[in-house]
Amino acid sequence: MSVEPVLRTEDLHVWFDLVSGRELHAVQGVSLELRPGERLGLVGESGCGKTTTILALMGLLPSSASVAGKVFLDGEDILARGEETVSPHRWNDISMVFQGAMNAFNPVKTIGSQIVEPMELHGTASGKAARAQVRELLELVGISGDRADRYPHEFSGGMRQRAAIALALACEPKVLLADEPTTALDVMVQAQILELLVRLTRDLGLSMILVTHDLPVVAQVCDRAAVMYAGEIVEMGEMSAIYHEPRHPYTRMLFAATPDLLGGDDVLSIPGSPPRLDHDIVGCPFAPRCDSAFSPCATTHPRRLETSPGHEALCHLNDRLVAEASA
Amino acid sequence: MPQQRPTPLDLQSVEGPGAVALERAPGRKGLFATTLRGQPQAIIGLAVVILFILIAVFAPLIAPHSIHAKTGGIYEAPDSNHWLGTDDGGVDMFSLLVYGTRVSLEVGFAAALVAMVIGGAVGVISGFFGGWVDVVLMRITDIFLVIPDLPLIIVVAAVFGRHLINIIIIIGVIYWTSTARLIRAQVKSVRERVYVKRARSIGAGNNRLIFKHVVPQVAPLLIANTVLTIALAVFLETYITFLGLGDPSTISWGKLIENSFLGNAVLNNAWWAVVPPGVAVTIVILACTMVGQSMEDALNPRLRVGHLAVRRFRMRPLHGRLDSE
Amino acid sequence: MSDAAQTLLEVEGLVTRYPVPRGIVGAIARQEKLEVHAVEGVSFSVGPGEMVALVGESGCGKTSTAQTVARMVEHQAGSIRFRGREIGRLSSRALRPLRREIQMIYQDPYESLDPRFTVRDTVEEPLLVHGIGGKKRDRDTKVREALERAGLTPADLYIDRFPHELSGGQRQRVAIAASLVLDPKLLVADEPVSMLDVSVRAGILSLLDSLRKDGMGILMITHDLSTAAHFADRIAVMYLGRIVEEGPAKEVVRNPQHPYTRALISVVPKRDPREQTVPQILTGETPNPVHLPSGCRFHPRCPMVEDRCKTIDPELHRARESKVAEHRAACIVTAPG
Secondary structure, X not given: OOXXXXXEEEEEEEEEEOOOOOEEEEEEEEOOEEOOOOEEEEEOOOOOOHHXXXXXXXXXXXXXXXEEEEEEEOOEEOOOOOHHHHHHXXXXXEEEEOOOHXXXXXXXXXXXXXXXXXXXXXXXXXXXXXXXXXXXXXXXXXXXXXXXXXXXXXXXHHHHHHHHHXXXXXXXXXXXXXXXXXXXXXXXXXXXXXXXXHHHHHHHOOEEXXXXXXXXXXXXXXOEEEEEEOOEEEEEEEHHHHHHOOOOHHHHHHHHOOOOOOOOOOOOOOOOOOOOOOOOOOOOOOHHHOOOOOHHHHOOOOOEEEEEOOEEEEOOHHHHHHHHHHO | OOOOOOOHHHOOOOOOOOOOOOOOOOOOOHHHHHHHOOOHHHHHXXXXXXXXXXXXXXXXXXXXXXXXXXXXXXXXXXXXXXXXXXXXXXXXXXXXXXXXXHXXXXXXHXXXXXXXXXXXXXXXXXXXXXXXXXXXHHHHHHHHHHOOHHHHHHHHHHHHOOOHHHHXXXXXXXXXXXXXXXXXXXXXXXXXXXXXHXXXXXXXXXXXXXXXXXXXXXXXXXXXXXXXXXXXXXXXHHHHHHOOOOOOOOOOHHHHXXXXXXXXXXXXXXXXXXXXXXXXXXXXXXXXXXXXXXXXXXXXXXXXXXXXXXXXXXXXXXXOOOOOO | OOOOOOOOEEEEEEEEEEEOOOHHHHHHOOOOOOEEEEEEEEEEEEOOOOEEEEEOOOOOOHHHHHHHHOOOOOOOEEEEEEOOEEOOOOOHHHHHHHHHOEEEEOOOOOOXXXXXXXXXXXXXXXXXXXXXXXXXXXXXXXXXXXXXXXXXXXXHHHHOOOXXXXXHHHHHHXXXXXXXXXXXXXXXXXXXXXXXXXXXHHHHHHHHHHHHHOOOEEEEEEOOHHHHHHHOOEEEEEEOOEEEEEEEHHHHHHOOXXXXXXXXXXXXXXXXXXXXXXXXXXXXXXXXXOOOOOOOOOHHHOOOOOHHHHOOOOOOEEOXXXXXXXXXXXXXXXXXX
């Protein structure tokens, strides 16, 4: 019984104009779904396009960017007319915790006044009611409501990250996009923040996309994951399926490159580095670094194939699998 | 060893090409290239400055008349023979203007150089060593900052005479302080960079750290600042000379303006004796400022605020994708 | 087999404190002179061919320890012995030859290299500083050897490049090559891979591992327990300036004896989504190292705290449930000693 996704993208592309006159094809045909109350992990290394993807979901791209494709929020295409159709939804329906958000607070304003700001801007609350809501929000994220009148420098790093989450929840959105929310934090504080995010999705019915390069974090916290490489989603599916039956060599090699605390396997690096995205790529973008590349990989771009229900990958190795399954 | 440098695609051995290396190249040529690219004002400014330098260098070839001989009437209006008329001595204004370029630019460049050398040295020493050296040098800088320019110039003119070299030095002395402060701040920040610390941990001495690591890093800023100082120096020279404190044996734009006032040009409606030198000064200052500002912008991308403008990404239709259905 | 001369590095009772600046107002108001107790009595050793990992969260003192050992920062008490010789109080001039033997690798590969130096310049610099390799040709050979030893083969491809033309991993290898060119005996690596992509980290860590196999001693500072567990021979867990647990890496990670270590390990996410342990999340955050708690530093957050923990400052002893003698913890409950 499938539930309607709260957020769905269809063939999303983003290009950036470069000084050289060329274009950087940062996001190449991303199609993903986010179900209500779900935590979806968007994983990849630097330059893979994951941050650009979620910025595109909110229309937070600069004038050098051009976007194609559709983004459906509760069935409505919010990118239909660009900025015009996206801005009413910003913060009200879909909001974001940015990378390094804990350092992005205005140091001369109290935390409380900064959380009230979006409420007043979007007209969701004002005055006393807004301030009361701010205190509630702070309590919700684990900060004592009295601290609303304190300044950012009086908060520790972990607390500021919580405040950043409270800020993102100010207008009660349906979807929360979290970009590397725990990257700069100690492992214990990371655990606290991740626990908070899990609690919020459970108790508030919030849906979340968690962007990170840290695979174990995704393994611990997310229901489903999408692995990105060179602007594309190369594999997407349930968390345990991704780990136990990876259908793309990059996913498998990425796990193999991550040391596990108790595991004894050798840790292997992936030779080479990602392709430049300002040139057209022929064949599979991962082929030069892949340990399983074979004849079609250099010439034909793989097709998106569903190898089992809910589990898809972009790899020629699956061509045979799917063909056999349907035979 | 012949060959051309291998292109990035060759770096396959351990890791492939530097991924999305779209960073600005900080190499030696980098500053000028980055400055000029995408900043038309820098190109215009540079062109104008070069034009004036050429005028100064080739003055004897460009000036139609001698500036030492009376070639026309007093305050003759501009005509085909005298493009900018004549001054109160019957000398061709245009030729005067052309020759005046020499001294004005000479003083401007030389004084800026003096400011650069003193300011740069003080800034580097102060910023690098810190401690009491920094305190002492900064207090000296403050003293120089506080001394009022005009009385200082008058005193120097009175005591040391109104020679060109004195003017150059005094202008340099007036302007080195802001350079020193700027460089000191930059040096303090460079000193904390990891590669400097790493060099120190290898055992590099102060000399090497300063000359090989710190100075090259602050040099572009110093040059940008010096270009801006040239503008200021040209102006100050004009100002000094106009007040009668300049070297009487040289012709500069300031001298021309001074002469025009002494010769009552305004009363004689001889605008051509007053306006052109002023315009020339303005153009040169503007040009230097344009180049200097562009260089500073190129050096510090954070100064640019264009990205803060309202985000207006563009939507575009999907072109037919070839493969994935 | 391990006499003092064999051990490369021996640190005992190291204490490093930084003054907290008061400013003029503070001085006039006679505010007490506060100090950051960065390192408060740390002792450990590193032998040749051994990788020791100092692990902990921010503020635990691991970086300060590394910088003190590399003599970049002054310490207030304790001894640092390198190959049997006390180096803690040597003047900068006397230290110079030592700087060949102890080299430091920094966290940020994007900042470790002078952007105006070519790879050759960077790797050659240590040779010039120490006056090694008289002819240019000799230096060139050494530079190439160091580059290849650091995995940048063929050296020709990299030697004339500028840092901005290289990826993070390549830059880090250049920094490592610049350290190797002097043939050091001890490497101090401060978070050598934390700023690199995951797929690249293993390569650098394997490089360090192979250097270790060649006989180099490596002191690695990291906040990543998983990395330490995989690559280090021994782990020392630090908290608020002290080592609270130490022992063979796999032992410490599989059988942690200090409550802090146990909490840390329970909280580290595992790769396998099905194998996530129930995290034992400690409340609050590490207190700042200016005002230290009394008794055991960890007691305010300890899930096993007893009354006597507030007054007794524990020392490292073999824990009751340790499987080897070298596995020690500083806890009066689990390692009464």
